[in-house]
Amino acid sequence: MRVITKIHDMVEACNIAPRPLGLVPTMGALHKGHQSLFQKARESNRSVVVSVFVNPVQFASQADFESYPRDMEKDLEFLGACGVDLVFCPSQTEMFPIGMESRVNVGGIGERIEGKLRPGHFEGVATIVCKLFNVTRADRVYFGQKDAQQNLVIKHAISDLNYAVKMFVVPTVRGKDGLAYSSRNASLTAMQRKKAGIIYEALLTAKKLFDSGEFDSEKLRNEAKRVIGLEPVISRIEYVSIADLVTLEELVTINRSALISVALWIGGTRLIDNLILSH
Ligand code: PAF
Numbered sequence: 001m002r003v004i005t006k007i008h009d010m011v012e013a014c015n016i017a018p019r020p021l022g023l024v025p026t027m028g029a030l031h032k033g034h035q036s037l038f039q040k041a042r043e044s045n046r047s048v049v050v051s052v053f054v055n056p057v058q059f060a061s062q063a064d065f066e067s068y069p070r071d072m073e074k075d076l077e078f079l080g081a082c083g084v085d086l087v088f089c090p091s092q093t094e095m096f097p098i099g100m101e102s103r104v105n106v107g108g109i110g111e112r113i114e115g116k117l118r119p120g121h122f123e124g125v126a127t128i129v130c131k132l133f134n135v136t137r138a139d140r141v142y143f144g145q146k147d148a149q150q151n152l153v154i155k156h157a158i159s160d161l162n163y164a165v166k167m168f169v170v171p172t173v174r175g176k177d178g179l180a181y182s183s184r185n186a187s188l189t190a191m192q193r194k195k196a197g198i199i200y201e202a203l204l205t206a207k208k209l210f211d212s213g214e215f216d217s218e219k220l221r222n223e224a225k226r227v228i229g230l231e232p233v234i235s236r237i238e239y240v241s242i243a244d245l246v247t248l249e250e251l252v253t254i255n256r257s258a259l260i261s262v263a264l265w266i267g268g269t270r271l272i273d274n275l276i277l278s279h
């Protein structure tokens with residue numbers, strides 16, 4: 001496994017790497033969810049490239065950026081065991097030598113649900129992912145279903161900007177209690193982690209209601225909120241959204257396939273999750 005910190009070296013390494021080349025963009029603090037992406041990339045590419053970069057332009061506050069979990073040494077050990085070929089871990093000044101004024105504007109899809117609460121977040125994500133496409137010229141890119149809106153944003157950017165990369169979405173990896181693996185889980189106390197399975201339980205309860213023929217999104221949202229409310233460790237629900245699976249517009253009646261997604265706080269940790277409601 002080769003670890004590269006300079007853009008110039010990365011461009012050269014990707015130029016000579018056997019193709020197809022699969023890219024997994026990450027912000028580090030790697031876990032089993034990432035591992036499933038590396039495995040998927042390994043199955044169908046001759047080169048697997050992982051980027052590890054905590055992207056400042058997708059954070060709304062400096063405090064959130066600074067408190068994002070980081071452990072490069074542990075991540076490199078993890079990546080070595082996963083059979084990755086190239087790791088790209090540039091510094092902030094390497095990625096943004098003269099600051100960063102340009103942005104990939106992702107339009108409406110990035111302004112709904114999460115985007116409403118985190119203005120500029122998805123532009124920051126799309127910008128860094130496009131930079132990674134330009135550096136690696138990846139043939140394939142892999143993301144997890146947990147970041148459903150991010151996936152739609154990137155899908156649009158790939159199509160709108162004519163990137164030749166093919167995107168794959170890999171199912172969410174969950175713990176035994178259903179909690180989706182996330183780098184942010186590392187910030188939970190042992191007690192908070194024990195209770196956090198309620199998020200999946202709430203989504204599943206709403207999905208079961210939908211599967212039994214209830215298509216009123218308010219009823220499903222209220223049911224999910226009721227289940228979450230059973231657990232006092234959840235300090236705040238930011239949203240429970242039920243939106244069209246393609247446009248992410250909120251639905252009153254679920255008359256087509258939809259995404260039920262939730263964002264909430266457990267103490268100082270913000271977690272998101274989602275499930276698909278298939279019609
Ligand atoms: O999902 C993430 O970890 C990040 O948003 C990504 C795609 C690596 C961009 O910084």
